[in-house]
Amino acid sequence: MAAEVGLAARAHVNPAPELQPSPRTPPNSGCRLARVAARQKLGSMFVLRLRAPGWPGGAPGQFALLRHEASARFLPRAFSLHAQDGELVSFLIAPVGPGTEELAEAGVGEGVHVLGPLGHGFDLTEILAGTPRRLVVVGGGVGVAPFRLLLDRLTTHAAATLPEVVVLFGFRDDVQAECLAAFEPAVDRLRARGAAVELETICEDGSLGRAGLVTTLLQEVGLSAGDAILACGAHAMCQAVWDLGLAAGGVRAWFSLEAGMACGVGSCHGCVIRLADGSLAKVCRRGPVFGAGEVFGESRHPCAVPGGDR
Numbered sequence: 001m002a003a004e005v006g007l008a009a010r011a012h013v014n015p016a017p018e019l020q021p022s023p024r025t026p027p028n029s030g031c032r033l034a035r036v037a038a039r040q041k042l043g044s045m046f047v048l049r050l051r052a053p054g055w056p057g058g059a060p061g062q063f064a065l066l067r068h069e070a071s072a073r074f075l076p077r078a079f080s081l082h083a084q085d086g087e088l089v090s091f092l093i094a095p096v097g098p099g100t101e102e103l104a105e106a107g108v109g110e111g112v113h114v115l116g117p118l119g120h121g122f123d124l125t126e127i128l129a130g131t132p133r134r135l136v137v138v139g140g141g142v143g144v145a146p147f148r149l150l151l152d153r154l155t156t157h158a159a160a161t162l163p164e165v166v167v168l169f170g171f172r173d174d175v176q177a178e179c180l181a182a183f184e185p186a187v188d189r190l191r192a193r194g195a196a197v198e199l200e201t202i203c204e205d206g207s208l209g210r211a212g213l214v215t216t217l218l219q220e221v222g223l224s225a226g227d228a229i230l231a232c233g234a235h236a237m238c239q240a241v242w243d244l245g246l247a248a249g250g251v252r253a254w255f256s257l258e259a260g261m262a263c264g265v266g267s268c269h270g271c272v273i274r275l276a277d278g279s280l281a282k283v284c285r286r287g288p289v290f291g292a293g294e295v296f297g298e299s300r301h302p303c304a305v306p307g308g309d310r
């Protein structure tokens with residue numbers, strides 16, 4: 001498959017000298033053969049729930065590599081941890097190609113190899129230690145996937161210690177937005193514990209009311225100093241979100257980034273990105289969650305600045 005050829009080719013690229021080391025190694029990651037416990041279709045996506053014996057539990061924003069045991073694909077595919085309960089771990093998956101379509105057809109009881117949890121996720125201890133005014137969670141398309149686990153994690157904090165939580169999700173259309181059903185129970189649980197949670201959704205085609213992007217919602221809720229943004233979605237969305245954060249001033253932000261991945265553990269150099277300071281980093285080891293300044297720097301994209309260089 002073309003994507004695999006591309007990744008394999010990139011796997012043989014020598015590391016650039018400025019590639020930064022990945023100092024933190026995720027504990028407990030390992031490979032296990034899981035069994036499909038359930039598969040639930042939600043619009044254009046599906047939730048794949050796996051029973052993974054010995055699953056150690058991971059943090060929101062961490063990911064796993066999945067490969068159906070009868071897969072015809074050489075490489076596994078990366079998916080954010082969506083939810084977990086003991087040895088049950090779930091993934092929210094958008095079928096976009098052969099690897100995801102194999103998983104979309106996996107029947108209950110079938111085997112799926114799971115390598116994970118991998119990478120570094122949203123560090124809620126660090127984020128909450130900054131006593132944010134609000135936690136603004138921004139997800140675009142299947143980029144909403146890690147935020148179910150994040151909302152679940154927030155329910156383990158005393159409501160009195162939590163800031164207001166504002167969840168903003170943007171989808172292509174109302175079919176993609178059907179995955180909201182996977183998030184509403186977590187929002188309800190947080191509210192039941194006394195936390196202030198707002199959930200807003202918008203679709204690009206207007207099929208849920210008016211047409212717009214998730215950044216439309218972000219402009220409406222109005223960022224201000226002290227807010228903390230946690231975002232996951234297309235790179236352009238993340239850049240636009242950070243531009244709004246910079247314009248507001250005093251906003252901290254973390255982004256879960258995507259990159260083509262082969263090994264997922266730092267060996268192949270297939271997922272290298274250039275950071276704002278010009279250095280290189282492996283998304284699978286140093287990320288996928290990065291601080292905003294690390295990735296985008298502290299100045300707004302020229303397109304976001306009135307009169308800027310387009």
Ligand SMILES: Cc1cc2nc3c(=O)[nH]c(=O)nc-3n(C[C@H](O)[C@H](O)[C@H](O)COP(=O)(O)OP(=O)(O)OC[C@H]3O[C@@H](n4cnc5c(N)ncnc54)[C@H](O)[C@@H]3O)c2cc1C
Pocket residue numbers: 003063077078079080081091092093094095096097098099100101142145146257258259260261288
């Ligand atoms: C850290 C991480 C977390 C991810 N979490 C999720 C998740 O929770 N749910 C989910 O559905 N997907 C997630 N993805 C993306 C998922 O890995 C790809 O959609 C999948 O590998 C596609 O495999 P495929 O064989 O079905 O399609 P392919 O034939 O490999 O690709 C189909 C199309 O998707 C594009 N594509 C493939 N991989 C990526 C990628 N990583 N980023 C952007 N575009 C890509 C290809 O260019 C192509 O246009 C994540 C990726 C990363 C790196």
Ligand code: FES
Pocket residue numbers: 260261262263264265266267268269270271272282283284285
């Ligand atoms: S995917 Fe191999 S180094 Fe990141």
